[in-house]
Amino acid sequence: MIIRKARLGKSMVLQELATRSDLSISFLSQVERNLLTPSISALKRIADVLDIPAGSLMFGAESRKGGIGIGLVRRGNRKRVVFPDSQIAYEMLTPDLRRRMSVLWLKAPPHGESGPVFSHDGEDAVIVLKGRLKIEIGGVWYELASGDSLYFSSELPHRWRNESAKPAEVIWISTPPSF
Structure with a gap:
């Protein structure tokens, strides 16, 4: 979902992301639909093309707004x-x-x-x-x-x-x- 949102925000079609990241359209489509979990290197390539921090893809952050005020991490x-x-x-x-x-x-x-x-x-x-x-x-x-x-x-x-x-x-x- 995060990748799709970032890609559409840049008015980029899946083919362009595939070409620029050197990943297949099929692979990217499955990643966008949460059917596949990509490697860190694949996430880094996607993030570089979309010009977003790779960590936002690795840790699943969709937005910095509206978060709760307390976060306990054991x-x-x-x-x-x-x-x-x-x-x-x-x-x-x-x-x-x-x-x-x-x-x-x-x-x-x-x-x-x-x-x-x-x-x-x-x-x-x-x-x-x-x-x-x-x-x-x-x-x-x-x-x-x-x-x-x-x-x-x-x-x-x-x-x-x-x-x-x-x-x-x-x-x-x-x-x-x-x-």
């Missing part, structure tokens, strides 16, 4: 994103992406990294709970250790890297929600 009920062939894991600490911010628990394995730099609207805050994490913002690297925090405009190109031989655990806050 430890065992967190929504998780795990990337294929990777030990990087994100857990949602907020109930969904319909809020004014998202709070993620990032588990960065030794020598793990987020990939190429990216940017998005808003601001990010990072708090290192365990281990060390390097974050590149606008071409400058910042090294954070346990207890350190960093706040920045997420419109600046950024990425992270764990260069140590030990895992890092980080709280990553984004406003507005982005993934």
